[in-house]
Amino acid sequence: MNQPPDITELQALPLAELMGQALATKLARRGTSFSLCSIxxxxxxxxxxDCRFCTQSAHYQTEAPVYPLLDKAQILTAARxxxxxxxxxxxxxxxxxxxxxxxxxxxxxIIRTIREEVGIKVCASLGILGEAELRxxxxxxxxxxHHNLETSNEFFPQVCTTHSxxxxxxxxxxxxxxxxxxxxGGIFGLGESETDRLSMAMTLAECGIDSVPINxxxxxxxxxxxxxxPMPIAEILRSIALYRLILPQAAIRLAAGRESALSDFLSSAFMGGADGMMIGGYLTQRGRSPEADRKFAEDIIQLWSI
Incomplete structure (x- = not known):
């Protein structure tokens, strides 16, 4: 059985060395796989x-759209x-x-129809549910x-108070x-410390999570x-690399905020452990075009293969 990494030793590494170890781990444990998903x-x-980052909370005055469950035809079109x-x-x-x-x-x-007519794998992010509904x-x-932890157990009360x-x-x-x-997964940049981010990573590892979205x-x-x-770019890259080393078998996929937070350094995240992306937008925020993301993924896979 593989021993968990020494987190203190990893934290002490220079960023370039840390990212190098993370990329080596990614390629050794997951090869050149690069996964794309959409929501x-x-x-x-x-x-x-009352999640403090979310425009869809009724506790805050925002311009987020409000509408009931979309009909099947709209969702099928999006799935296709x-x-x-x-x-x-x-x-x-x-x-x-x-x-x-x-x-x-x-x-x-809707789920049954997507599986029958579209043939894409279906995920769901429907909040706090019990076993009966999940079955x-x-x-x-x-x-x-899909059900994010958002942050660490210790910092969570600073992010949300209406559930635990x-x-x-x-x-x-x-x-x-x-x-x-x-x-x-969760969100970086909520005011948490690196200790909080590592605490969340350890909880994800303990839960046996195999897909970790990082916003x-x-x-x-x-x-x-x-x-x-904004969270410093070096801090974001360091955290992604640490997540790869703590969660060597998981898909580490970048989601909301990757474009604005990393800008010209987006490719660096994939040379430091990340190996997946969410494409096509993020709930209330638009992302890059799917064409740009597909080309980006192809380019990264080529770099990994050199």
């Missing part, structure tokens, strides 16, 4: 939770577009503490449930108990996090 904001706004754009997975995301029971039958029908999602065709870190871990465990793979805060007007300063 749809299937139900937006008026969320009861995601597959055409090269995404291997398509995730249905809804706002709210958890999917409303009234929406569950429609959601199950129905799996039976309908969901293969992976343990609530999030319990949902992850419930999903795993019914046989679902779990995608879980970098986009400070959005109207939210309590709207005035936070």
């Amino acid at each position: 749809i904001n299937a139900k937006s706004g008026r969320c009861s939770e 577009e995601a597959k055409k754009n090269g995404a291997g997975r398509f995730s249905l995301v809804t706002s709210g503490r958890g999917l409303a029971s009234a929406d569950l039958p429609q959601m199950l029908e 129905q999602l799996k039976e309908a065709g969901v293969s992976r449930y 870190f343990s609530d999030r871990v319990a949902t992850i465990k419930a999903a795993q108990n019914v046989g679902l793979s779990v995608c879980s 970098v805060l986009i400070p959005l007007p109207g939210t309590p996090c709207g005035e936070l300063p």
